Amino acid sequence: MNAFVIADPDKCIGCRTCEIACVVAHSEKNIFTAGNCDIEFNPRLHVVKTAQVSAPIQCRQCEDAPCANACPNGSIVNKDGVIYINKDTCIGCKTCVIACPFGAIELVQEYHNGEKVLQEGLKVERENKLFFKEKIIANKCDLCMGREGGPACVEACPTDAFKIVKSEEVNKSIKDKRKQVVMKLANVIK
Numbered sequence: 001m002n003a004f005v006i007a008d009p010d011k012c013i014g015c016r017t018c019e020i021a022c023v024v025a026h027s028e029k030n031i032f033t034a035g036n037c038d039i040e041f042n043p044r045l046h047v048v049k050t051a052q053v054s055a056p057i058q059c060r061q062c063e064d065a066p067c068a069n070a071c072p073n074g075s076i077v078n079k080d081g082v083i084y085i086n087k088d089t090c091i092g093c094k095t096c097v098i099a100c101p102f103g104a105i106e107l108v109q110e111y112h113n114g115e116k117v118l119q120e121g122l123k124v125e126r127e128n129k130l131f132f133k134e135k136i137i138a139n140k141c142d143l144c145m146g147r148e149g150g151p152a153c154v155e156a157c158p159t160d161a162f163k164i165v166k167s168e169e170v171n172k173s174i175k176d177k178r179k180q181v182v183m184k185l186a187n188v189i190k
Contacts, residue, residue, distance in 0.1 A: 001167030002061040002081045005143065005151050011161035012047070014054030019043035021156035025144050029114055042108040044141040045153060055161075056153065059083060059104040059141040067140075070099035075138070082145055085138045092136040100140075108139040 007018075022043040023031060031041065045058035065083045068076040075090040076083060085096075087110065097105045110117040118132035125131075144151045154162040 001170060002063060002078070002083070003143065003164055003166045004061040005058060005141065005154060005162055005164055006060075007056045007058075007157075007161045008163070009053045009055035009161075011159045012053075012055045013159055013161075014047055014049045015158065016047050017156050017158060018045060018056050018153035018162065019047060021152040022141075022144075025147055025152035040109075040111045040114070042139050044139055045104075046106075057102060057104055058153075059100075060102055061141075061143065066099040066101060067096035067105055067138075070095045079145070082143050083140075084142055084145065085140060087137050090137040092138065096138050105138050105140040107136045110135045110137045 020043070022045055023041050026042075026044065027040060029040075045056045047054055047056045061081070061083050065076065065078070068078070068083060072093060072095060073089060073091060075086045076096060077086065078084070092107055094107060097107060117135040119135045120132070122133045123130040124133040141151075149155055150164065151162070154164060
């Protein structure tokens, strides 16, 4: 079973520190450098705030990932227990965005060495001129693959709202719930 990160909405204060930690963990540049106007600020999770609650929404690393099943060219794969998007082969078709039941995938501008990537052959008209269109790709949580210390959001959260859920914990929870049901049934039958 794939591990995933979940946040407790009762602990989340909506500070968005997790979003910044995510961007820092995935950025090749120092995003805090003065004068860096064109930074790639694409967190792989997003805090949703309402009047009653706030909580980050991020990929649940589904076992039978609808996004991977929907991807027409196989750009989304299970790589060492992480549902991973190969940004080199992603065509930005939006199929995964529609398929994700959690709304955890978005399309973002692709960057390479700090520069926006343009599509060769596809142009867009602006102000009666043709320009090459910027390339967009799918973006979602990858559990900070390869990062020592694991997901940056978990480490950076000031209220410890995040928790890494592993298969052992899920299996224990299932067994505990089954025991509770059996105990309730035993009390009803008596």
